[in-house]
Amino acid sequence: PPKGAPNVLLIMTDDQGYGVCSTFGGVIPTPAMDRLAKVGLRYTQFHSTALCSPTRAALITGRNHHSSGFGVISEQATGYPGYDSVIGKDCATIGEILKENGYATCWFGKNHNTPTYLYSVAGPFDQWPSGMGFQYFYGFMGGETNQWTPFLFRDHTAIFPWEGKKNYNLITDMADEAIKYMTELNAAAPDKPFFLYYVPGGTHAPHHPTPEWIAKMKGKFDMGWNAMREQILANQKKLGVIPENTQLTPWPDDLPKWDTL
Secondary structure, X not given: OXXXXXXXXXXXXXXXXXXXXXXXXXXXXXXXXXXXXXXXXXXXXXXXXXXXXXXHHXXXXXOOOOOOOOOOOHHHOOOXXXXXXXOOOOOOOHHHHHHHOOOEEEEEEEEOOOOHHHOOXXXXXXXXXXXXXXXXXEXXXXXXXXXXXXXXXXXXXXXXXXXXXXXXXXXHHHHHHHHHHHHHHHHHOOOOOEEEEEEOOOOOOOOOOOHHHHHHXXXXXXXXXXXXXXXXXXXXHHHOOOOXXXXXXXXXXXXXXXXXX
16 A cells, blocks of 8 residues: 555444434534544535435445445345345455555445345355455444344354353444454564454444443434424534534425424
């Protein structure tokens, strides 16, 4: 890679709006991401397909989701071009490109871009992260998994790190594993740049936060969704991530307002 090539961390979370985390005006504190944004950039023009697999395919290939085989989520794939949940060889992922340019590439967390009929240790693995240019994978397959007893793989091997651990939680485990990987990589090859694709499943159903995190958030949402969206809008204008003249979408009549409940 070029001398001084930057390390790259790509974080993707599920089923949450643009204004959820504090980095973009939300009420959920994300201080580490806030610090990163303050020394870099807040990107404000991201296209979402509003579905898990398709958005992910578009993000890691840089192409329209139909061009990369994901017109729908992998569980609903059909045998037609653009909808077969197979990323073609003409759609190199960012992992493949960076790997071929000297990066260490790794993927932690949710993999929703492998066809469902390949979810086993029998392979083939060309549509697994290893076949997409990611040299190390620690995560789960499919749209969602239990955060206490996850459907977990290390590369191509099924693993069960929660066995015998009373307080195991995948979100915590993923963070520990990612830190461990980067520590070992830095010890072995400090000059080698890395690309880390970090994809937790904690904001997707099933929602399984630890008691400590439930306690941390206690009271944060007591104002209800109507007042919260006003608060988030004001925060976003203050941060400059939306134009000053932005208006909230009118509240639909068929959705109850918080104070009627």
